Amino acid sequence: MFRDVRRPDQPNGRDQPLLGPVRLGGLALPNRVVMAPMTRARASGPGRVPTDLHAAYYAQRATAGLIVAEGAWVSERAVGFPRVPGIYAEAQVEAWLRVTGVVHALGGRIVLQLWHAGAFSHPDHLGGERPAGPSPVDPGETCRTEAGPRPTVTPREMTPADIDRTVAEYAAAAVNARRAGFDGVEVAANGAYLLAQFMNPRLNVRRDGYGADRARLPLEVVDAVAAAWDPARTGVRLSPWWTAADACRPAEGYPYTADEAALADYDGLVEELDGRGLAYLHLRGRALPRPGAVPDFAGFARYRRLFGGPLIANHGFGREAGNAVVEAGIADAVSFASPFIANPDLVARFALGVEPASDDPGTRYGGGPRGYVDYPIWPG
Structure with missing residues (x-):
């Protein structure tokens, strides 16, 4: 079904597959190089409001085919990381409007990821209240707070009313993102956060319909967001191979690998997402077995067969592998995180065929301009 072009001798120039145009639902992209959402923790002022630094940061990267802006909290109850902006308050909407305005002025396209930490939070973020999750099961992770790293706690189980309110908060966040000038939204159902927690059989041991059908809440959220705006402006991000215990440390055996039962649940979720007319499916692939290894194309191909809409591949790609996965017809676009x-x-x-520079890991989270808006344009 797919051609084997994992290691092509890609020429420089516009004839690279990554550099060709593509349409993702209602989004027309001039190239297939997508900036992946990355938490950078620069919203250091009151109210979790993005700043002029955010505008400068995204403006510098406006030549990406699409920017998926960092995850933004859908409500105060969603918070699970310090200095991350939200999209639930009017001041946040107004501040994001400045960000999207400058990106659009430079010819760019930008969507906002909608984020809820769920059980992967801490009372320090929530006014002393326990986080809510699918079941009273401690994720066993380490949560960043303003006071430093804290172990997660046993969450309280979300009630039906909690779930209904959360779905409504996602929908309201989508409306706010549209008002803030974004070109679309991405539902974060990846990593170790709320919607992925409902997909995880260790964390979701509910005895109601949300336990019997672990994909129920993710689908309800996607449907609510799509109805609040437009399915063609709604993307979904998944990481089927990420297990909750892998968020901060490798599991036994191959890192970030869910078992076949969990993957079967994701198969069912993706089959349900297909046919909804979504803008795209954004998949984080398996962890690389070693630095510099070629990403595992087979995992992406598994979901390419189940999802007929546009697919964005993510994790571990460079220029050659990115061109190869597009040329093979497995992905329509490729997202890059740390390279951006x-x-x-x-x-x-x-x-131009220029080797990308490496970033300083010490400045990825928090701080000010250094390591955020001061990286030079080639050749410097």
């Missing part, structure tokens, strides 16, 4: 930190001109570097 140190290379705001990543698209141009791919076009």
